[in-house]
Amino acid sequence: MDHPESGTERASATLLRQIPAVDELLNRPSLRALESRLGRRLLVDATRRVLQSLRSRIASGGLTAVSVELLEQEIQAQTEASAGFSLRAVINASGVILHTNLGRAPLAREAVEHLAEVATRYSNLEYDLERGERGKRDVHTDRLFAQLLGAERALVVNNNAAAVFLALNALAEGFEVIVSRGELIEIGGSFRIPEVCAKSGAVLREVGTTNRTRIGDYAAAVNERTRVLMRVHPSNFRIVGFTERPERAELVDLARQKGLLVLEDLGSGCLLDLAPHGIQDEPPASASLQAGVDVVTFSGDKLLGGPQAGILIGKREPLERIRKNPLFRALRVDKLTISVLEATITLYLRGQTQAIPALRMIQLRKEDLLPRAERLAAAIAACPGFSARVQDGESVVGGGSTPGQALPTALVAVTHSRHSATTLEGRLRCNSTPIIARVERDTLLLDLRTVFEDQDDEIVQAFRQIVNGEL
DSSP: OOOOOOHHHHHHHHHHHHSOOHHHHHTSHHHHHHHHHHOHHHHHHHHHHHHHHHHHHHHTTOOSOOOHHHHHHHHHHHHHHHHSOSSOOOEEOSSBTTOGGGTSSOOOHHHHHHHHHHHTSOOOTTEETTTTEEOOTTHHHHHHHHHHHOOSEEEEESSHHHHHHHHHHHHHTTSEEEEEGGGOOEEGGGEEHHHHHHHHTOEEEEESOSSBOOHHHHHHHOOTTEEEEEEEOOTTOOOOSSOBOOOHHHHHHHHHHHTOEEEEEEESOOOSOOGGGTOOSOOOHHHHHHTTOSEEEEESSSTTOSOSOEEEEEOHHHHHHHHHSTHHHHHBOOHHHHHHHHHHHHHHHTTOGGGSHHHHHHHOOHHHHHHHHHHHHHHHHTSTTEEEEEEEEEEBOBTTBSTTOOEEEEEEEEEESSSOHHHHHHHHHTSSSOEEOEEETTEEEEEGGGSOGGGHHHHHHHHHHHHTTOO
8 A cells, every 4th residue: 555645755855856957057157167167077076966965955854945056155165175185284373393283394495495496397316417327316315414414324215214114124134123121112103113123024122121221231132143222212201210321322332342233213303402492302413423323313304394204324334234125215205305305404504494494483482472472462352352462381392302391482362252262273273274273271372483474464364254254
């Protein structure tokens, strides 16, 4: 027996018949203009998604009318969204300089200019201009690290984890690597020294205790299967109090006596002494080389201020062994990374480190930031419903560097008469250039240490858009 059609079903059927065909929608003037600008494929895909969503809403009883004008607007919005980039620039007002989630170190303008020149033309990436024959891509960075740090050899791979892995595989596969228990760290993305060591084929030999390891512990662990003494910078944590670890020179002396190599993972890649700027316990890579360390690894996109990369520097013989490892080709970097790294290191050589954004931000004093913070607070406070004041605060370096250390800063603290700080933070993320702030005690905080000066006006404009209901 057939069931009579209900009123809801009849209404849904009526609405479904009112849905225009895809071609009918695509022929509307505004969508034809959109097609000429963004192409037919994106427009058709967006139209089909919008119509499918419309049918679902009708079926669920959540719609009482079909508006072609609203459909047109939805199609335009979805097409524009599809045509946009997923990876976007943001304004970092969090005060975290090397913010891992926000891409770590911003690049210097000179580095981007060199990148554009190399990327949009042919280059001598692996061509020896003097001899007129095939060359090696290593030469472009090798000479620079030799000039800057006195390294006999330098290699570049895609990140520091790869650098550590490659060095262990090339120098100690099937043999033992001695590491202090206090240095068996884990950093972001579950990168653990013991696991990297195991994957490399090297055999980890732990010595000492979590808080105290002496040179005698290393000496007692050396046997006929030992190949490397490894020292690991603690990166994102510190052990304080009753602690001890051997000096580099002690490890180097022991290695020379036993015919071993010393490998040091510095993590963040500090090339300058940042102690005068309040950053302690981040030794420059040159100190490791001067102490006689054979191979030193570090990141390119942290304290160095360049692109994501893993740098290996040190003595020629072990670096050549690493270079000959078949895995090197799988982990090496392309011309884009090399061009940015070359330009960044050149700025160090020229003494122009203020041109490197991460280093410039680290070296800013609270007194330098205060006038900007006061101007921004006054501009925000002029927006109806907002209150803003300047207060003392702290910035952090981030990126696994300098844990427990902070840089004094001037914060702009913002509140609203009706909206919570969380609501404001969410609306700022919806800005055309998303603004990333932080919230503490129901107050929105903006730290200008990590905001470029030409972005201040855009922040003010975002608050005006919130007042106007546009955000």
